[in-house]
Amino acid sequence: MNKDILELDGAIGGGQVLRSALSLSTLSGRPFSIHNIRAKRSRPGLLRQHLTAVQAAAQICSAEVQGVELGSQQLSFKPGAIRGGDYHFAIGSAGSCTLVLQTLLPALLRADAPSRLQISGGTHNPLAPPADFLQLAWLPLLRRMGAQVDMQLLRHGFAPAGGGAIQAQITPSPLQPLHLGEPGAVLRQQARALLAGVPGHVGERELARVARRLRWPQEDLQFAWLGQDEGPGNALLLEIVCERVTEVFSAFGQSGVRAERVADSAIDQAREWLQSGAAVAEHLADQLLLPMALAGGGSLTTPRMTEHLESSIQVLRKFLPVDIRASITDKGALLIELEA
Known part of the structure; x- marks a missing residue:
């Protein structure tokens, strides 16, 4: 195995480049150095959720790390052996618990023993997948690939307060290739308005917008009233269950933003x-590439190439001997094929 230090330019994407590199370095045993971390973002460098991801990845494999501080745009990471165990990580803000979990999970599937993770911070915040997305869309596909993983949402945590927590149990298990060409027929759908310390009319307006624009019947619209101490916070979650895949789309209420705009x-x-006919939307596509590469192959269709997809492909190619091909289907969707 090549243990030369891999040099990465973080300017090719955002925090996803760092998270993918941490996962792949831990798995491959290859050390890396990254500069220009999140260079194109309004707040460049490491934020709290990135610090937690680095520290957590380092802990599960006894890595040697330099540059771990808030705002740092340079980092070096030299991994050791992956160890299962009982781990607790606190982000200390509304930074995303789910992104930290997604950083650690691939490596812990190859650990020497089962693991239990508890991560506290934000569970429902903008620019990150909510816990429901992992539970309903991402993890079922990983389990279809052979992953033995269970996850529980212990407490909701919205931005900016945070205070949420998730827990996951992971048993080391090999992954098998997954091929997703189309989603299949829609079997059912549900819109849920999460409300914590927010007036009820906010959720009513969001659900009314869903009913009008998507023509979903009343029985598919649901309120989820959370405890006052879990907010303030509001999220709208659209779950669409198809024959071969479930997708979850989300939007989050923010001060000064109308409920109708959130729903839109x-x-x-x-x-x-x-309308695309593709198997998965852009976020699920991005988050399936690394597990597919570890499985030695796979394929999916998604509406289009995005910055996250492009940067994920670049990082995968640097760490693993994987052939990744992208082409356009006769229906106009993007087909991505991976082969080790």
Whole structure:
């Protein structure tokens, strides 16, 4: 195995480049150095959730790390052996618990023993997959590939307060290739408005917008009232269950943003995917590439190439001897094929 230090330019993407590199370095045993971390973002460098991801990855494999501090744009990481165990990680803000879990999970599937993770911070915040997305969309596909993983949402945590927590149990298990050409027929759908310390009319307006634009019946619209101490916070989640895949689209209430505009964000994402005929939307596509590479192969269709997809492919190619091909199908979707 080549143990030369791999040099990465973090300017090719955002935090996803760092998280993918941490996962792949831990798995491959190859050390890396990265500069220009999140260089194109409004707040460049490491934020709290990135610090936690680095520290957590280092802990599960006894890595030697330099540059781990808030705002740092340079980092070096030299991994050791992956160890299962009982781990607790606190982000200390509303930084995403789910992104930290996604960083660690691939490596812990190849650990020397089962693991239990508890991560506290944000569970429902903008620019990160909510816990429901992992539970309903991502993890079922990993389990179809052979992963033995269970996850529980212990407490909701919205931005900016955080205070949420998730827990996961991971048993080391090999992954098998997965091929997703199309989603299949829609079997059922549900819109859920999560409300914590937020007036009920906010959720009512969001669900009314879903009913009008997507023509979903009343029985598919649901309120989820959370404890006052879990907020303030509001999220709209659209779950679409198809024969071969489940997708979850989300949008989050923010001060000064009308409820209808929040709903439109989730609705537009769902409509684009439904109209494309592709198997998975852009976020699920991005988050399936690394597990597929570890499985030695796989394929999926998604509406289009995105910055996250492109940067994920670049990082995978640097760490692993994997052939990744992208082409356009006769229906206009993007087909990505991986082969080790």
